[in-house]
Amino acid sequence: xxxxxxxxxxxxxxxxxxxxxxxxxxxxxxxxxxxxxxxxxxxxxxxxxxxxxxxxxxxxxxxxxxxxxxxxxxxxxxxxxxxxxxxxxxxxxxxxxxxxxxxxxxxxxxxxxxxxxxxxxxxxxxxxxxxxxxxxxxxxxxxxxxxxxxxxxxxxxxxxxxxxxxxxxxxxxxxxxxxxxxxxxxxxxxxxxxxxxxxxxxxxxxxxxxxxxxxxxxxxxxxxxxxxxxxxxxxxxxxxxxxxxxxxxxxxxxxxxxxxxxxxxxxxxxxxxxxxxxxxxxxxxxxxxxxxxxxxxxxxxxxxxxxxxxxxxxxxxxxxxxxxxxxxxxxxxxxxxxxxxxxxxxxxxxxxxxxxxxxxxxxxxxxxxxxxxxxxxxxxxxxxxxxxxxxxxxxxxxxxxxxxxxxxxxxxxxxxxxxxxxxxxxxxxxxxxxxxxxxxxxxxxxxxxxxxxxxxxxxxxxxxxxxxxxxxxxxxxxxxxxxxxxxxxxxxxxxxxx
Amino acid sequence: xxxxxxxxxxxxxxxxxxxxxxxxxxxxxxxxxxxxxxxxxxxxxxxxxxxxxxxxxxxxxxxxxxxxxxxxxxxxxxxxxxxxxxxxxxxxxxxxxxxxxxxxxxxxxxxxxxxxxxxxxxxxxxxxxxxxxxxxxxxxxxxxxxxxxxxxxxxxxxxxxxxxxxxxxxxxxxxxxxxxxxxxxxxxxxxxxxxxxxxxxxxxxxxxxxxxxxxxxxxxxxxxxxxxxxxxxxxxxxxxxxxxxxxxxxxxxxxxxxxxxxxxxxxxxxxxxxxxxxxxxxxxxxxxxxxxxxxxxxxxxxxxxxxxxxxxxxxx
Numbered sequence: 011x012x013x014x015x016x017x018x019x020x021x022x023x024x025x026x027x028x029x030x031x032x033x034x035x036x037x038x039x040x041x042x043x044x045x046x047x048x049x050x051x052x053x054x055x056x057x058x059x060x061x062x063x064x065x066x067x068x069x070x071x072x073x074x075x076x077x078x079x080x081x082x083x084x085x086x087x088x089x090x091x092x093x094x095x096x097x098x099x100x101x102x103x104x105x106x107x108x109x110x111x112x113x114x115x116x117x118x119x120x121x122x123x124x125x126x127x128x129x130x131x132x133x134x135x136x137x138x139x140x141x142x143x144x145x146x147x148x149x150x151x152x153x154x155x156x157x158x159x160x161x162x163x164x165x166x167x168x169x170x171x172x173x174x175x176x177x178x179x180x181x182x183x184x185x186x187x188x189x190x191x192x193x194x195x196x197x198x199x200x201x202x203x204x205x206x207x208x209x210x211x212x213x214x215x216x217x218x219x220x221x222x223x224x225x226x227x228x229x230x231x232x233x234x235x236x237x238x239x240x241x242x243x244x245x246x247x248x249x250x251x252x253x254x255x256x257x258x259x260x261x262x263x264x265x266x267x268x269x270x271x272x273x274x275x276x277x278x279x280x281x282x283x284x285x286x287x288x289x290x291x292x293x294x295x296x297x298x299x300x301x302x303x304x305x306x307x308x309x310x311x312x313x314x315x316x317x318x319x320x321x322x323x324x325x326x327x328x329x330x331x332x333x334x335x336x337x338x339x340x341x342x343x344x345x346x347x348x349x350x351x352x353x354x355x356x357x358x359x360x361x362x363x364x365x366x367x368x369x370x371x372x373x374x375x376x377x378x379x380x381x382x383x384x385x386x387x388x389x390x391x392x393x394x395x396x397x398x399x400x401x402x403x404x405x406x407x408x409x410x411x412x413x414x415x416x417x418x419x420x421x422x423x424x425x426x427x428x429x430x431x432x433x434x435x436x437x438x439x440x441x442x443x444x445x446x447x448x449x450x451x452x453x454x455x456x457x458x459x460x461x462x463x464x465x466x467x468x469x470x471x472x473x474x475x476x477x478x479x480x481x482x483x484x485x486x487x488x489x490x491x492x493x494x495x496x497x498x499x500x501x502x503x504x505x506x507x508x
Numbered sequence: 509x510x511x512x513x514x515x516x517x518x519x520x521x522x523x524x525x526x527x528x529x530x531x532x533x534x535x536x537x538x539x540x541x542x543x544x545x546x547x548x549x550x551x552x553x554x555x556x557x558x559x560x561x562x563x564x565x566x567x568x569x570x571x572x573x574x575x576x577x578x579x580x581x582x583x584x585x586x587x588x589x590x591x592x593x594x595x596x597x598x599x600x601x602x603x604x605x606x607x608x609x610x611x612x613x614x615x616x617x618x619x620x621x622x623x624x625x626x627x628x629x630x631x632x633x634x635x636x637x638x639x640x641x642x643x644x645x646x647x648x649x650x651x652x653x654x655x656x657x658x659x660x661x662x663x664x665x666x667x668x669x670x671x672x673x674x675x676x677x678x679x680x681x682x683x684x685x686x687x688x689x690x691x692x693x694x695x696x697x698x699x700x701x702x703x704x705x706x707x708x709x710x711x712x713x714x715x716x717x718x719x720x721x722x723x724x725x726x727x728x729x730x731x732x733x734x735x736x737x738x739x740x741x742x743x744x745x746x747x748x749x750x751x752x753x754x755x756x757x758x759x760x761x762x763x764x765x766x767x768x769x770x771x772x773x774x775x776x777x778x779x780x781x782x783x784x785x786x787x788x789x790x791x792x793x794x795x796x797x798x799x800x801x802x803x804x805x806x807x808x809x810x811x812x813x814x815x816x817x818x819x820x821x822x823x824x
Binding site: 011015016019020023026027029030031033034071072073074075076079080081082117119120123124126127130133137143145146149150152153156157159160163164166171190194196197198199200201210220222223226 | 601660667757777
C-alpha cells in the first residue's frame with residue numbers, strides 16, 4: 011500500500027489532535043496551529059485527489075487491525091478528495107476574512123475554544139466525507155452539530171444564544187431521526203458498513219421483503235439530514251444562526267456545515283440505498299417538492315428582509331433548495347448538477363458573507379439597507395466582492411453560479427415528468443435572486459443621500475481582507491470558467507461511488 | 509426467674525428513652541442542640557405585583573396579544589398541527605416497527621458473520637474477557653475515539669457558555685459554597701473513598717468485567733462532585749484545580765490519540781504493534797485496551813466534574 015493511502019486517516023486524526031492540543035494553548039497559538047493544520051490537511055487531500063485520479067480507483071483504509079465489517083474503515087475516491095480539499099480552502103479563506111471581526115467579537119480567554127471548535131469541525135467534516143460506515147458517520151455528525159453550536163454562540167448575547175438553542179433543538183431532532191433510520195436499517199440487514207449494506211438492501215429489494223420498513227428508513231435518513239442542512243420547512247433556525255454569529259462562523263456554517271450533511275445524503279444514496287432504489291422510491295418526489303418550495307420561498311423571504319446578513323442567510327435556504335431539487339430529479343445529471351452546486355454555493359456564499367461584513371464596516375456597523383447606501387464606494391474590495399458574489403448567485407456567465415444553473419436546467423430537460431416544474435422554478439427563482447441581489451448592488455453603488463450620517467468615511471481594508479476577497483473571486487471564476495474539469499472530476503467521483 | 513426491675517432502674521435504660529422518644533413524650537434533642545427555625549422566603553407583595561405587571565407588559569409589548577388576532581390564530585393552529593404531526597410520526601414509526609423482524613429469532617439478519625466473529629473470536633483476537641469492551645475499543649476503536657471527542661467538545665462548549673474570567677472567580681460571593689452540613693460531610697467521608705476505589709476498579713477491570721472507561725470515569729466524577737458539594741470548593745481545589753484538570757484531560761486525550769493513530773497506522777499497513785495481548789484474565793492484558801480504558805476514564809471523570817463546577821460557579 012502506498013504511503014498516500016494513510017493521508018485520509020492522518021488528516022482526520024491530525025485535526026482532532028489539533029483540537030485537543032488547542033485547549034492547552036493561548037488563543038494566538040491555537041490560531042497558528044489551526045492554520046498550519048488546515049494547510050497540511052489541504053495538501054494531504056490534494057495528494058489523495060491526485061493519487062485516486064492517477065490510479066483511477068478508490069482505495070479503502072482499515073482503521074485498525076481488523077478489516078471491515080468487523081472493524082472501522084474509511085474510503086477515498088476522487089469526489090472525497092475533491093470535497094476535502096475544497097472544504098479546507100473555504101475554511102482557510104473564511105477564517106482569514108473574518109479575522110478582524112473575530113478579535114472584536116470574541117474575548118481573549120475564549121479564543122482558543124473557538125479554534126477547538128473549528129479543528130473539530132474540520133475533523134468531523136473530513137470523517138463524514140471519508141467514512142464508509144454509517145455509525146461512524148453518525149458519531150461525527152454529532153461532533154459536527156456541537157461544534158456548529160459552539161461557533162454560533164461564541165458571541166454571547168441573547169440573539170446568538172437563542173439561535174444556538176434553536177439550532178441545537180432542530181439539529182438534534184434531525185440526528186434523532188437519522189439514528190432511528192440507522193437502527194431500523196441495521197435491524198433489517200445486520201450491517202453498518204456501507205458496502206455490505208448496499209448488497210443486503212439490493213437483496214431485500216429484489217425479493218420484495220420489508221418494503222415498509224425500508225421506505226421508512228430512506229425517509230427517516232433523508233428527512234433527518236434534510237433538517238440538519240436546512241431544507242425549506244425546517245429552515246427556521248437558519249437566519250438567526252447565520253445572521254448574528256461572528257462572520258467566520260456564518261461563512262463556515264453556510265458553506266461547510268450544511269454541505270457536509272448534504273454530502274452524507276449523497277453518500278447514503280449511492281453507497282447504502284443504491285441510486286436506482288432511491289430514484290424509484292417516493293421519497294425522492296418529496297425532496298423535489300420541498301426543494302422547489304425552498305427555492306421560491308427562501309428567495310421571497312430574502313426580498314422581504316431588511317438586514318443584509320439575514321438576507322444572505324435566507325438566500326442560503328433557496329440555494330439548498332436547488333441542491334435538493336437536483337436530487338429530486340433522480341438522474342445522474344441531476345446529481346452532478348447538485349454536487350457542482352455544493353461547490354459553487356460554498357464558494358459564493360462565504361464570499362458574500364465576508365464582503366457584506368466589509369460593507370457593514372463602511373456603514374458604521376449597521377446592517378440596515380438604508381445605511382448601506384454607497385457602501386461599495388467607501389469600501390472598494392467589499393463592494394467588488396459583493397458584486398461578484400451577487401452576480402454569481404444570480405447566474406451570470408463566467409461565474410460559478412451560471413454553470414450550476416446551466417447544469418440544473420440540462421438535467422431537468424432530460425427528466426420525464428419533472429421537466430416543466432423544474433424549469434419554471436429555476437426561472438422564477440433566478441428572477442427572484444436577481445431582484446434582491448441587484449437591489450443590494452445598486453444600493454451600495456448609488457450616492458448616499460444627505461439624511462445618512464452613519465459612517466460616511468472611507469474604509470481601508472487590510473491586506474488579509476483583500477487577499478481573502480481576491481482568492482474567493484479567483485475560486486469563483488475558476489469554477490465558472492473551467493467547469494469542464496470539475497464536471498469531469500465529479501462525474502468520475504460519482505461513478506467511483508458504485 | 510428474672511428479677512423485676514424497679515421503675516427507677518428502668519428509667520435509666522436506653523429502651524425507656526427510646527420508647528419515650530417514639531411515643532413523643534420527650535425529644536432528647538430539644539434543649540441539648542442549638543436550633544434555629546428556617547427563615548420563610550418572603551417577598552413584599554408590591555415587588556411580586558410589580559414583577560407580574562412587568563412580565564405582562566413585556567409580553568404585550570412584544571406580541572401585542574390583545575390586538576393581534578393573527579398571532580392568536582397562529583398559536584391555536586400551531587398547537588393543533590404540532591400534536592397532529594407528532595401523532596402521525598408516532599403512528600408511522602409504530603407501524604414500521606411492527607413489520608420489523610421478530611426479536612430473538614435465530615434467523616434474523618442481525619445474526620450474521622459480524623456478530624459471530626465478535627462472540628467467537630473476540631477473546632482470542634483482542635485478549636478481553638468482556639467482549640463488549642473489545643468491540644468498542646479495538647474492533648471499532650475509531651468510533652469510540654469519536655465518542656470521546658464528543659465529550660471533549662461538549663465540555664468545551666459548556667466552557668464557552670459558562671466560563672467566567674479568573675478575576676471574577678476570586679470575587680464571587682461566598683454563598684455559592686455549600687453550607688457546613690455535618691450529615692452530608694459524615695456520609696461523604698464514608699462514601700467518597702469507596703466511590704473512588706470502585707470507579708478505579710471499574711476502569712482497570714474494563715476488559716474483564718462489565719464497565720470500562722466511560723462508566724468508571726462517571727463514577728469517579730460523581731465522587732468528586734459529592735466531595736465538592738459536601739466540603740466546598742476550597743477543599744477540592746487544593747488537589748483538583750484548573751491546572752490539574754487541564755493537565756489530566758489533555759494528557760489523557762493526547763495519549764489516547766497517539767495510541768489510536770499508532771494503532772490505525774500499524775493495523776492498516778499490516779505491521780505488528782507493540783502492545784502484547786497477554787494472558788486473557790490478567791489485569792495487565794488485552795494490549796492497548798487496558799491503557800485506553802485508563803485514558804478514557806480520566807477524561808470522563810474530568811468532564812463530569814467540570815460540568816458540575818462550570819454550572820456551579822463558572823470555573824473549576
